[in-house]
Amino acid sequence: MDATRWSARAVAACAVGAVLVVTGTGTAYAGTGTFEDPVGDSTSVDISQVRVVHRNAVKVSVRSAVALDAGQVYAFWIDTGRGPRPTFHVSFRPNSDFSDSLAVVRSFGQRPTRLVRCPGMRAHADMFDEAPVSLRVPRRCIGDPKLVRVAVKFEDETTGSVDWAPERRTFTPWVAR
Numbered sequence: 001m002d003a004t005r006w007s008a009r010a011v012a013a014c015a016v017g018a019v020l021v022v023t024g025t026g027t028a029y030a031g032t033g034t035f036e037d038p039v040g041d042s043t044s045v046d047i048s049q050v051r052v053v054h055r056n057a058v059k060v061s062v063r064s065a066v067a068l069d070a071g072q073v074y075a076f077w078i079d080t081g082r083g084p085r086p087t088f089h090v091s092f093r094p095n096s097d098f099s100d101s102l103a104v105v106r107s108f109g110q111r112p113t114r115l116v117r118c119p120g121m122r123a124h125a126d127m128f129d130e131a132p133v134s135l136r137v138p139r140r141c142i143g144d145p146k147l148v149r150v151a152v153k154f155e156d157e158t159t160g161s162v163d164w165a166p167e168r169r170t171f172t173p174w175v176a177r
């Protein structure tokens with residue numbers, strides 16, 4: 001992991017290379033949103049960037065300024081719209097088994113109201129490569145939303161260190177398909 005490269009690029013709460021569009025429900029990013037997170041705001045886990053690509057699948061890629069390690073947990077929330085459209089939650093660990101179920105949750109930290117099986121969902125978190133931690137969810141699993149926004153939490157259960165992006169219990173701006 002090249003931490004220096006990401007440190008140099010760290011700009012708090014700054015969107016890079018994204019196109020804003022006006023949709024029926026307001027302003028959103030078109031197709032892709034890239035959101036930088038401060039480096040150094042956490043120790044044994046440290047998110048530096050979250051990238052959301054909204055096409056036939058929603059793919060969330062998360063750069064870390066520190067190496068992935070055993071004992072870390074990567075948690076994702078995907079909000080699929082205002083009003084009754086649900087928020088989905090999934091978490092996984094590096095180099096571990098991954099279930100193909102999404103939890104439907106009412107808000108952060110609450111128990112799931114139900115589970116949704118999602119064939120084709122993929123997660124990547126490998127301590128032995130430099131690829132971002134990523135989650136790919138086919139749109140059909142989450143009700144073919146027009147807009148999504150995400151929240152990410154990296155946690156090190158050994159040290160208790162936590163880093164949220166963009167902020168604690170906060171979603172990114174909306175990203176349109």
Ligand SMILES: [Ca+2]
Nearest residue numbers: 037038046047
């Ligand atoms: Ca960070």
